[in-house]
Amino acid sequence: MATWTVVKFQEENSVEAIPTTWLMGNNNCYWPPYTQEKIQHAIKKHDQPNTCWPLHKIEVFKSGTYDNYLQARSKAKKAEIDSDLNSDCDYDKTKRRARQRRIISDDSSKSSADELEEISWHKKCSQKKLPTPPKIPTTSSTDDSVPRSQPDHVTVIPAIPTAIPISISSKSIDEFSCCCCPVHKSGDSLRNIMKQQILMRNILTQVVEEIQNLRIPQPSANINEESHQSIFLMFNFFPINSDEHLILLEEYLGTEKHFRATVDEFSKLGGSNLYDFIKRCLNVVISNSFASQFSWQGAKKKRVFRDLKLAKLILVASEQSKLSDNQKATEEAIKKWLRRAKERSEHGKGPNENNN
Numbered sequence: 001m002a003t004w005t006v007v008k009f010q011e012e013n014s015v016e017a018i019p020t021t022w023l024m025g026n027n028n029c030y031w032p033p034y035t036q037e038k039i040q041h042a043i044k045k046h047d048q049p050n051t052c053w054p055l056h057k058i059e060v061f062k063s064g065t066y067d068n069y070l071q072a073r074s075k076a077k078k079a080e081i082d083s084d085l086n087s088d089c090d091y092d093k094t095k096r097r098a099r100q101r102r103i104i105s106d107d108s109s110k111s112s113a114d115e116l117e118e119i120s121w122h123k124k125c126s127q128k129k130l131p132t133p134p135k136i137p138t139t140s141s142t143d144d145s146v147p148r149s150q151p152d153h154v155t156v157i158p159a160i161p162t163a164i165p166i167s168i169s170s171k172s173i174d175e176f177s178c179c180c181c182p183v184h185k186s187g188d189s190l191r192n193i194m195k196q197q198i199l200m201r202n203i204l205t206q207v208v209e210e211i212q213n214l215r216i217p218q219p220s221a222n223i224n225e226e227s228h229q230s231i232f233l234m235f236n237f238f239p240i241n242s243d244e245h246l247i248l249l250e251e252y253l254g255t256e257k258h259f260r261a262t263v264d265e266f267s268k269l270g271g272s273n274l275y276d277f278i279k280r281c282l283n284v285v286i287s288n289s290f291a292s293q294f295s296w297q298g299a300k301k302k303r304v305f306r307d308l309k310l311a312k313l314i315l316v317a318s319e320q321s322k323l324s325d326n327q328k329a330t331e332e333a334i335k336k337w338l339r340r341a342k343e344r345s346e347h348g349k350g351p352n353e354n355n356n
Helices: 036-044 069-082 084-100 108-127 170-179 182-215 221-227 243-253 256-267 274-285 309-320 327-339 341-346
Strands: 004-009 014-019 028-030 055-066
Antiparallel strands (some): 028 055
């Protein structure tokens, strides 16, 4: 949770509410070398301190930490009036009251002179301006601060309030020089360089991985199709007319790779409708005379066709060709083709002819 602490700057004899994170122990705090407007904005937004900021001697007010900036600012203004910042005026007031306790004569002229002196003193105290927190004079440069990554050593000396003239002690200069000396700055620069190198290395690693992924050829269906040899070139026994050839085909389709490649090949045979597609597939695979021995479910003591991998091949290929709305429609088309196989065989029509 962001908090602000009311502190007193010893050298400038001024009070300000600053972010608690700016404190460096109980006797020092960081102060940004910005313009007054930038400083107020940084305090209000609770900006994180920069180790290159100058350090200043301070005193922390007791119970002077608040979680609200406006409250802390109000307490700071009140502290300027109630604290020992106005000790000169308080001391003069005490001295004046001590003079009033003296035994004076009844001479009205002396009494009037004391009253005039008292009034003059009140005016002087009321017109006396309180000092402002440390700041640097604005310049024509567009940069309000010195970046941490700059290699040049820059010494920033805060402005001295004109209300109370003071001198900068050699101790404070030494502390500030130590904060921003080349040794400390070089350490910060090395850390920044290492962080940047790690970030750049990660980015380069990602870029190299992406380039490698682009250069590696991705497997695709088209490449597999081109590299696969047609089943009709691998076997020269089509259309099948014996159990021996059927067993060879079933064993070949038992391999998943071969099955998928054959499905892709059959799905491209095309057709004007679903039955036309089934006819084009089965006419080139199995002869009419051999197909007449089968029925879909083995009715009339015929052999069961649906248990063959060839049947599964036709079902999957028809679905992949987008000609089949559902599996039931494909099964009915296969049943129809098997029923007419005997008729086609008796009429002596070849398996590759365009028959219904």
